[in-house]
Each structure stands twice: as structure tokens, then as C-alpha cells.
Amino acid sequence: ARNVRRARESLGWTRQRLCAEAGISPQTLTKIERGGACTPGVERKLADALGTVVGRLWEPIQLERQVVRVPTKDRWYFAGHADGERFHRRHALLDGDKPIRYDPDEIQSPLERARMGLSGLAAAFVRVTTGHLRAGSVISSLIELYGRMDAEIPEGRFAYFHVVRGAVRIQLRGEAFDLAEGDVMHAEMSPGATAEPLRPVLPRGLPPLLAYVDVDVRRNKTTGSD
Structure with missing residues (x-):
């Protein structure tokens, strides 16, 4: 690539x-x-x-000192690889010689994302808001949740979650954390983490919107210190 x-x-x-x-x-x-x-x-x-x-x-990356991401220029992707591959199979778009696009034009429409999410054809969609700067990268995204999504964040990475809309349940290391709109969660990630709507998304309702940022933190000198 x-x-x-x-x-x-x-x-x-x-x-x-x-x-x-x-x-x-x-x-x-x-x-x-x-x-x-x-x-x-x-x-x-x-x-x-x-x-x-x-x-x-x-897609090309232009390294700047600041990056502004606006919704009209960003694209939405299937959050799960399997959801994207099923979409391509249903539409007979698979070609072994070409990479699969996980941001088809169809899911740029919120109505189509809602149709697929409510019908169980996709668990979540992600708008990548990562900014690659000259001095480093800020890894972030916005996630629309219709069902349970595997977090797929590498073990040991630190994460910042902010519930922008709705209510979300995050499961991590066998424990469930129920987050309301406006709640923020900081976590040291481990395998098997998931995120899902706390309550089923209604046909005329909006799905929960979860903001995620991969965080570089100041390491504690001793485990368990403030």
C-alpha cells in the first residue's frame, strides 16, 4: 500500500x-x-x-503540523472485516486481484448504514479521524454501534473512550462497563474487548456514537501509583 x-x-x-x-x-x-x-x-x-x-x-498521507477532519470529506468504513467481506460477496464485488474496499459508496449514506445495522448486516461503522502529523500520529475514530463490535485494539495500548451519543456497554477482561452519553472511560486494553449499544437501536432512532483515541500516557514508575 x-x-x-x-x-x-x-x-x-x-x-x-x-x-x-x-x-x-x-x-x-x-x-x-x-x-x-x-x-x-x-x-x-x-x-x-x-x-x-x-x-x-x-489513500495518500500529507504530513502537516495540524490536521482538520470534517465529516463531508471523511469516509465511513465497515468496522468489522467480516461485515465488509459479506457486503462484497452479496454484491459480487470480490476480485482476488484487487484489495477489498471497506468504504463502499453505499455506506456513506446514514440511511443505508441504518438499514444494514438494523437488519443485522453490520455491527458497526467507523469514521477514521486519525491525524498523521510531521512529529507523530494521533490515532482516533468515531464509531456508530448497532451490535457488538470486537475492539481489536492491541494488548497493552491505552485507550480513551467518550460516548458522544446514546449509551454503550464496553466489556473488558470479563467486566462490563455501562457508559451513558457524555461518559468517558480510560482503559489499558487486553484481547477480547468489545463495545455494543446498551439498549437495542430503535428503527427510527440514532445509533450510539463512540469516540476512540489511542493514547500515549506518562508511565508510572511503579505499578499502582497515582
Whole structure:
């Protein structure tokens, strides 16, 4: 994907670090950063490691000192890989030689997202609001929730969640946290975390909207200190 190198460098990562985070070989990463193609599985691993979604890796990145993201210019993506692949199968859009687009034009419409979410065809949609700056990256997104979504945030990463609209249940390490509109949650992530609407989304209602930011924190010198 053409901007993998820029995304990696904006995070201050070496090639070795990205290979370790994504679980791919150095040879594969070198080929991709030189403009070579990759399989959907590799693209998915890179997207997860770089804090973005599949499809964004093919878009150009301009490194600035500030980035303003506006809804009319951003795109919505399927939050789950399986939801996106099912959409492409239903519409006979799968082509083994081309990467799957997880931001089809159809789901840019809130009415279509609602139709798919309410009918169980997709659990969640994400608007990636990540900003790649010259000195680093701020990884963030807005998530519309219709069903249970796997968080897929790497273990040990620190997360900031803000419920912008509605009510959300986040499950983490076997414990459920019920968050109302306006609530904020900080968490050290672990595998198996999920997010879902606290109550079923009604046909004429709006889905919960959850803001997520990947946070770099000041580490405590000793575990358990304030």
C-alpha cells in the first residue's frame, strides 16, 4: 500500500517495529513500501498495527503540523472485516486481484448504514479521524454501534473512550462497563474487548456514537501509583 512507509515513519517506528506489531516478514514489508501489492490478509494486519482501517492504506498521507477532519470529506468504513467481506460477496464485488474496499459508496449514506445495522448486516461503522502529523500520529475514530463490535485494539495500548451519543456497554477482561452519553472511560486494553449499544437501536432512532483515541500516557514508575 502506497502510504505504509509514511504512516510508519509518522509513528516513529522502524521497519522492524512494524513487522513485529503486524506479524509480517521484513521482506514483505520492504516489497510493500516499494510500491508492491499485498494480500487482503497482510493489508488487514498492517491496518490494525498502524491504527487505521483496511482501505485507508491506499489513500495518500500529507504530513502537516495540524490536521482538520470534517465529516463531508471523511469516509465511513465497515468496522468489522467480516461485515465488509459479506457486503462484497452479496454484491459480487470480490476480485482476488484487487484489495477489498471497506468504504463502499453505499455506506456513506446514514440511511443505508441504518438499514444494514438494523437488519443485522453490520455491527458497526467507523469514521477514521486519525491525524498523521510531521512529529507523530494521533490515532482516533468515531464509531456508530448497532451490535457488538470486537475492539481489536492491541494488548497493552491505552485507550480513551467518550460516548458522544446514546449509551454503550464496553466489556473488558470479563467486566462490563455501562457508559451513558457524555461518559468517558480510560482503559489499558487486553484481547477480547468489545463495545455494543446498551439498549437495542430503535428503527427510527440514532445509533450510539463512540469516540476512540489511542493514547500515549506518562508511565508510572511503579505499578499502582497515582
